[in-house]
Amino acid sequence: MTESKDFASFIDKLLSKNCPFALWAVPGSNIPEILISCNEELVYPAQFNKLNGQEGFIFAPYHIEENTPLVLLKPGIYKKGVEDIMGIGLGQIQNEEKYEEPGEHSFVISQPEYLTDIAETIAEIKRTKLAKVIVSRLIPFQRQQESLGEVFLQLHRQTPKAFVYLVNLPKAGLWMGATPEILLKSEGKTLETVSLAGTQSRRNDGDYMWHTKEIEEQAFVSRYLLDVFYKFNIHPYYTQGPETLESGKVAHLSTSFRFAAKKLAFNLGDFIAELHPTPAVCGYPKSKAAKFISQVEKHNRRYYTGYLGPWRLNGNVGLFVNLRCMEILPQQYVLYSGGGITARSVPEDEWEETNKKATTLLSAIEAVQNR
Numbered sequence: 001m002t003e004s005k006d007f008a009s010f011i012d013k014l015l016s017k018n019c020p021f022a023l024w025a026v027p028g029s030n031i032p033e034i035l036i037s038c039n040e041e042l043v044y045p046a047q048f049n050k051l052n053g054q055e056g057f058i059f060a061p062y063h064i065e066e067n068t069p070l071v072l073l074k075p076g077i078y079k080k081g082v083e084d085i086m087g088i089g090l091g092q093i094q095n096e097e098k099y100e101e102p103g104e105h106s107f108v109i110s111q112p113e114y115l116t117d118i119a120e121t122i123a124e125i126k127r128t129k130l131a132k133v134i135v136s137r138l139i140p141f142q143r144q145q146e147s148l149g150e151v152f153l154q155l156h157r158q159t160p161k162a163f164v165y166l167v168n169l170p171k172a173g174l175w176m177g178a179t180p181e182i183l184l185k186s187e188g189k190t191l192e193t194v195s196l197a198g199t200q201s202r203r204n205d206g207d208y209m210w211h212t213k214e215i216e217e218q219a220f221v222s223r224y225l226l227d228v229f230y231k232f233n234i235h236p237y238y239t240q241g242p243e244t245l246e247s248g249k250v251a252h253l254s255t256s257f258r259f260a261a262k263k264l265a266f267n268l269g270d271f272i273a274e275l276h277p278t279p280a281v282c283g284y285p286k287s288k289a290a291k292f293i294s295q296v297e298k299h300n301r302r303y304y305t306g307y308l309g310p311w312r313l314n315g316n317v318g319l320f321v322n323l324r325c326m327e328i329l330p331q332q333y334v335l336y337s338g339g340g341i342t343a344r345s346v347p348e349d350e351w352e353e354t355n356k357k358a359t360t361l362l363s364a365i366e367a368v369q370n371r
């Protein structure tokens with residue numbers, strides 16, 4: 001897929017129609033998949049647990065609000081593979097009106113402001129029972145005339161092990177990302193969820209050493225997943241890790257948890273509602289962390305740290321946490337990047353970490369802009 005110039009221009013033509021669609025490639029796969037729906041095939045479930053019994057592609061926000069609804073694209077035109085996708089007659093797809101612009105993304109904070117926020121976050125952690133909290137920030141980047149189809153293909157070329165996507169939806173907007181974090185994935189009769197946290201720069205020699213800060217940070221996520229397993233009576237389960245997972249210019253600690261899918265045959269939606277948001281994107285304990293985030297972050301996370309992916313589409317569930325993502329506005333890209341803060345955090349290192357995470361997207365955009 002990555003070689004095809006024609007495919008990039010197909011994606012651009014589809015975007016010019018402005019119809020609702022989700023285009024994605026699962027980790028390790030070179031085969032893109034697309035779901036194009038018409039407006040009538042979009043559903044806006046009022047709560048996360050209303051996904052029980054539904055089917056399609058989910059684009060879920062961090063919080064469901066009026067401006068950030070939970071969106072389910074019901075199965076419309078579904079195709080897999082470049083040839084089949086390009087075989088879709090664009091003439092049969094209706095042109096949709098331009099979506100309403102989301103509100104101003106004016107809450108871009110400076111480095112000194114960010115450092116102050118992180119210092120206050122660390123002080124709060126030391127003073128209270130809050131153990132870990134994810135603090136994020138926005139990174140704007142100017143758009144030029146570059147093809148978004150080419151940016152998508154470049155992103156896939158650079159991060160083949162991530163879930164790479166492009167989603168265009170009324171009410172949600174236009175988003176692109178390459179996320180390494182599985183929220184819930186089915187494989188035959190097995191379900192898998194993953195605890196992912198802790199970050200360091202990617203190494204060429206693969207010789208990773210993990211420090212206490214990252215080990216603890218990831219352990220909070222694993223502990224939380226096990227709390228949820230207990231509530232849903234999920235046992236036995238099989239774990240693998242913690243092990244290093246490389247993604248883009250960074251590497252994380254990752255533990256995989258697998259269990260029999262029949263445990264959640266009738267309440268998968270409830271399970272997701274309980275799981276989201278995990279301490280990989282919110283913190284620990286969860287309600288304290290969520291409250292702290294709403295005070296410290298001046299921007300709205302919108303769909304960043306939500307989740308997305310096929311939901312029982314052809315029998316498969318493949319949900320990923322929406323990280324390393326950006327909203328695409330007419331004049332600029334708005335990247336979202338965050339990191340887990342604990343008592344052991346150093347503000348300047350956290351700033352660097354958010355920059356490093358953003359290079360996943362920035363290097364793909366720049367590669368296309370500099371062609």
Ligand SMILES: C=C(O[C@H]1C=CC=C(C(=O)O)[C@@H]1O)C(=O)O
Binds near residue numbers: 196199279
């Ligand atoms: C919140 C983000 O990453 C999460 C996932 C992996 C590692 C993380 C960390 O080391 O802080 C974060 O928990 C992000 O990329 O914006």
